[in-house]
Amino acid sequence: MKRLGSQPDPDRRAPTMVDVAKLAEVSLATVSAVINDSAPVSADRKKRVLDAIRRVGYQTNAIARSLKTGSTKTIGLMIADITNPFFTAVIHSIQEVAYHHGYGVMLCCSDEDPEKERLHLRLMSDRMVDALIIATAGETPPLRALIDSRRKPVVLIDRLLDGVATDAVVIDNVAAARDAVRYLVSLGHRRIGLITGKSTLSTARERYQGYCQALAEAGIAIENALVGAARFGSADGYGAAMGLLSLAERPTAIFASNNLSGIGLMRGIKDSGLRCPADISVACFDDFEWADVFEPRLTTLVQPTRAIGAQAMAIVLEHLQDGGAQRSAARVVRMRAQLRIRDSCVMWPPPPGLST
Amino acid sequence: MKRLGSQPDPDRRAPTMVDVAKLAEVSLATVSAVINDSAPVSADRKKRVLDAIRRVGYQTNAIARSLKTGSTKTIGLMIADITNPFFTAVIHSIQEVAYHHGYGVMLCCSDEDPEKERLHLRLMSDRMVDALIIATAGETPPLRALIDSRRKPVVLIDRLLDGVATDAVVIDNVAAARDAVRYLVSLGHRRIGLITGKSTLSTARERYQGYCQALAEAGIAIENALVGAARFGSADGYGAAMGLLSLAERPTAIFASNNLSGIGLMRGIKDSGLRCPADISVACFDDFEWADVFEPRLTTLVQPTRAIGAQAMAIVLEHLQDGGAQRSAARVVRMRAQLRIRDSCVMWPPPPGLST
Numbered sequence: 171m172k173r174l175g176s177q178p179d180p181d182r183r184a185p186t187m188v189d190v191a192k193l194a195e196v197s198l199a200t201v202s203a204v205i206n207d208s209a210p211v212s213a214d215r216k217k218r219v220l221d222a223i224r225r226v227g228y229q230t231n232a233i234a235r236s237l238k239t240g241s242t243k244t245i246g247l248m249i250a251d252i253t254n255p256f257f258t259a260v261i262h263s264i265q266e267v268a269y270h271h272g273y274g275v276m277l278c279c280s281d282e283d284p285e286k287e288r289l290h291l292r293l294m295s296d297r298m299v300d301a302l303i304i305a306t307a308g309e310t311p312p313l314r315a316l317i318d319s320r321r322k323p324v325v326l327i328d329r330l331l332d333g334v335a336t337d338a339v340v341i342d343n344v345a346a347a348r349d350a351v352r353y354l355v356s357l358g359h360r361r362i363g364l365i366t367g368k369s370t371l372s373t374a375r376e377r378y379q380g381y382c383q384a385l386a387e388a389g390i391a392i393e394n395a396l397v398g399a400a401r402f403g404s405a406d407g408y409g410a411a412m413g414l415l416s417l418a419e420r421p422t423a424i425f426a427s428n429n430l431s432g433i434g435l436m437r438g439i440k441d442s443g444l445r446c447p448a449d450i451s452v453a454c455f456d457d458f459e460w461a462d463v464f465e466p467r468l469t470t471l472v473q474p475t476r477a478i479g480a481q482a483m484a485i486v487l488e489h490l491q492d493g494g495a496q497r498s499a500a501r502v503v504r505m506r507a508q509l510r511i512r513d514s515c516v517m518w519p520p521p522p523g524l525s526t
Numbered sequence: 527m528k529r530l531g532s533q534p535d536p537d538r539r540a541p542t543m544v545d546v547a548k549l550a551e552v553s554l555a556t557v558s559a560v561i562n563d564s565a566p567v568s569a570d571r572k573k574r575v576l577d578a579i580r581r582v583g584y585q586t587n588a589i590a591r592s593l594k595t596g597s598t599k600t601i602g603l604m605i606a607d608i609t610n611p612f613f614t615a616v617i618h619s620i621q622e623v624a625y626h627h628g629y630g631v632m633l634c635c636s637d638e639d640p641e642k643e644r645l646h647l648r649l650m651s652d653r654m655v656d657a658l659i660i661a662t663a664g665e666t667p668p669l670r671a672l673i674d675s676r677r678k679p680v681v682l683i684d685r686l687l688d689g690v691a692t693d694a695v696v697i698d699n700v701a702a703a704r705d706a707v708r709y710l711v712s713l714g715h716r717r718i719g720l721i722t723g724k725s726t727l728s729t730a731r732e733r734y735q736g737y738c739q740a741l742a743e744a745g746i747a748i749e750n751a752l753v754g755a756a757r758f759g760s761a762d763g764y765g766a767a768m769g770l771l772s773l774a775e776r777p778t779a780i781f782a783s784n785n786l787s788g789i790g791l792m793r794g795i796k797d798s799g800l801r802c803p804a805d806i807s808v809a810c811f812d813d814f815e816w817a818d819v820f821e822p823r824l825t826t827l828v829q830p831t832r833a834i835g836a837q838a839m840a841i842v843l844e845h846l847q848d849g850g851a852q853r854s855a856a857r858v859v860r861m862r863a864q865l866r867i868r869d870s871c872v873m874w875p876p877p878p879g880l881s882t
Binding site for chain 1: 553554555558583600608609611614615617618621625628630631632633634635642645646649650677760789792793796814815816818819820821822
């Protein structure tokens with residue numbers, strides 16, 4: 171620990187309108203009227219207020235403006251896991267659009283915990299954000315109440331809530347998961363494992379549906395033993411993977427329905443002394459920037475992260491600009507994920523003569 | 527696009543103290559006095575205000591309290607790149623501590639652009655955050671002015687500013703880089719490349735110093751051609767790597783002084799038709815969660831991301847709680863990174879009989 175020689179200012183409290191009012195010997199209402207130009211104030215009193223503003227170092231700021239306009243020019247952004255590269259890519263996109271429109275972003279992370287999300291929501295409501303963009307960790311009564319109250323625009327991203335009429339930007343998870351599993355089927359796999367997420371999340375449910383549809387199309391029965399429950403994190407993905415890999419008749423391919431559980435799966439394969447793709451094929455949801463420079467190069471479902479963030483912000487801005495007057499109903503925008511085929515899935519059984 | 531059948535509230539503007547004052551037919555100062563319990567108000571007028579608060583749906587909120595206290599219970603967090611896992615790990619830690627103390631976090635990302643950082647700082651100052659934690663993209667006059675004004679606590683993380691007396695939490699970058707390069711030297715490497723960052727960043731300068739120290743100790747001359755300039759991103763890391771790899775006498779090992787440039791380096795090695803570690807050894811700054819499950823398993827410098835975030839928040843809270851009164855000078859807390867040896871560095875020249 172190193173000490174630099176300089177004294178901190180003993181009074182760091184930022185000056186407020188109250189300080190201005192005291193020094194100018196006028197009421198708070200008069201200060202507000204001058205700052206917001208909201209009511210006539212005599213030239214003498216106005217001069218006293220302006221002098222006091224300069225002397226106490228008060229700046230006409232967002233807080234004072236908020237009192238008048240009810241707007242903080244801040245978007246609340248609630249995401250489920252900041253260590254998930256899918257979310258950081260979406261955050262980056264939202265932040266960029268917000269910035270270009272003069273909005274700040276207040277970020278909260280629920281760590282996939284609905285209770286934590288509930289408390290964060292209260293924190294954000296208390297801060298009076300103008301609108302919220304939420305990738306929910308799971309429905310709670312306060313979240314539903316917030317949306318139902320329609321007091322401020324709420325746009326859901328990534329995850330929908332059943333029967334809740336609010337705007338949302340998501341992907342077609344059923345189609346995406348179906349694409350990945352169809353691909354595994356096309357390679358000859360019939361014992362295909364799934365690492366799923368909590369059934370309270372629409373993404374987990376829809377990806378499970380896509381998995382089931384692809385198997386049904388191929389006449390393959392769903393086996394519960396091949397569905398490993400996890401919670402979209404790498405540690406629980408690892409646990410689910412270890413369960414699947416230790417089955418007497420283990421799967422020849424596994425589809426991890428989110429990126430962190432995919433990493434847990436790869437760790438499980440390694441710890442089991444197996445090789446991907448020689449012993450087991452892997453496809454997973456969400457791409458990584460590094461996915462094509464390390465081995466095995468993962469086959470992934472690539473989500474349009476930039477477009478998801480931009481679209482969510484576009485809807486928020488539309489609401490904030492027209493006060494909802496132009497809008498007649500909640501929209502659910504569904505985008506498509508793309509299957510990016512690399513090297514982590516191979517034919518099953520391996521063609522004769524092919525070294526594995 | 528799907529439409530759900532429900533009408534948005536045509537007037538979504540949140541009720542303000544002004545609305546309360548109008549309905550109660552009292553002054554704004556009276557509303558403020560009731561809400562903040564800051565001045566005596568007659569029982570009759572108090573009842574009118576409380577009734578009006580209920581009728582307009584106004585909630586005693588952070589904005590109103592801010593007027594009185596000058597505090598928003600919000601920490602501004604400026605980071606350089608949200609797609610960098612080092613920063614997301616630190617954000618996660620900061621967010622967690624802030625949450626436990628009832629603070630919200632307003633996050634801004636500068637994308638390693640000092641000009642963007644300058645504009646974001648204005649945005650955050652305008653929102654009147656109580657304190658700032660900043661991983662700067664490079665010094666700008668407004669950042670220096672903000673720190674020098676001492677109007678609110680500023681804690682720098684990851685990156686220091688020369689001669690600026692403010693609290694900071696960083697690691698010993700010289701020692702860390704020296705450790706990594708010493709290790710490469712111990713394996714027999716003498717042509718060791720470096721991918722560095724912008725020289726305006728203390729981390730880039732200090733890591734370069736550590737590289738130079740380790741080479742000097744070993745009696746190896748610094749060759750400018752072996753130092754590839756990048757900007758701590760994967761694309762420019764790739765460019766720097768391609769430069770180093772196309773040298774007539776290319777290095778046998780490269781140290782990437784940040785994680786994203788390490789990914790760029792690995793892509794460059796792949797695109798050059800080389801293999802790591804057989805053809806070239808690689809060590810890089812910052813660990814990845816997936817680093818030990820994909821090949822090659824990278825040798826990295828692991829930063830104490832959780833401790834960095836927690837320490838920065840502890841300093842912020844100390845300032846906010848005691849108003850700086852207990853503190854006599856700015857502190858620079860320096861933590862240590864650990865070299866985690868995996869498989870991406872091998873002996874040079876390869877021992878006879880060892881297959882590469």
